[in-house]
Amino acid sequence: MKVLPDVPRWARLAAAGAALTNVPSALWRVAIAVGVPVGLAQSEYDQMGAPGLGSLALVALSLVSEAFAFLTLGLVRSWGERWPRWVPCLRGRPVPVLLGTGVAGLGALATSVFGALFVLTSLNADIEATTWGIWLLNIAYAPLLLWGPLLGAVTVHYYRRRTRSWSAPARLP
Template sequence: MTNAELLRPTATATATASATATATAPAPAAATSTGTAAGAGPTAAAGIRPATARPVPRWALGVARAIPLLALPVCLWRLPIGFGFLMGMEMPKAAQPLWVTVPYVLALSLLSEAFALLCSGLVLPWGEVLPARVPFLGGRRVPPLAAVTAGAVAGAGFTLLAVDWVLTTFGLAGFAEVGFANGWWRALATVTSGLFVLWGPLILALTCAYHRRRRAER
């Protein structure tokens, strides 16, 4: 038997093994395509939050997160008032029964926080395009003028409250605040209400940033 005859089966076996390995190995393109699809599947399932049309400044995101926190102290401060505890204020108790004052104060606090959360629409995608789950209007673009007008009016209104807070707290222009049993109660009321009236300038700042961002879309 010649050396060529001895080598022929080996070469044949090597070629057969190579062909088998090539046949069983996944095609690179298919693997890449499959990998991309597999990667896209969990991502789509998990759901990536859609981005705004243009980037939101980092300071605006921080302000939007801070507004609900600024409202929380005064919301908690006013809750005992609904039950007839006046938080150190020297004034007559409300003439209305508890079944009126308690729901009123609770509703006022909840509405305050709801409005604070609504301000986040000035920095989040749903402030530009309404979510699909909104009945009748889902998926529609939010008119920039409508959002800017609402933000400007709200910001101006709360800014007026801030001016009133300054005049009342420091007794300026004939304004005077209600009396308190002691300085601790006064300080508590001053701090909690002072945080709340910061809403005005902050909402105006968010509205201005929103307007500049949406104007750049054109």
């Protein structure tokens, strides 16, 4: 995956950060899916159906969220400007700026709202867990608060970079 030369370091770091914000919560869900004790009461495992059929939903949610987070890297990589070879019918064609910006912008809005709602609801949630289990839950999900803002910043940069004029800026005397 080629790094674009006109992408500043801050944008690459923000994109990587956004892509990594899901890892702790995904690992927490997978741990629950396979029955690793994370400080929750057995009633919480039973409610989620884990381990068991509920494990499929937990793993699927982890994989889907990781896939969406990974797409942030497309905003700073070449495959975010031209469709990759493996995309049938579109391979090699330019990715429309408004498509990339629109999808990423909606994602930034959705993840920002989700992060805020998660914090608000988890403060009032009646979860049966040990003190360390509540701490672990909060530590695993806290990075998600950064997903929306990081994705938003990279999205604005992507839009500005892709729509700027290629003529040299005028110099002031």
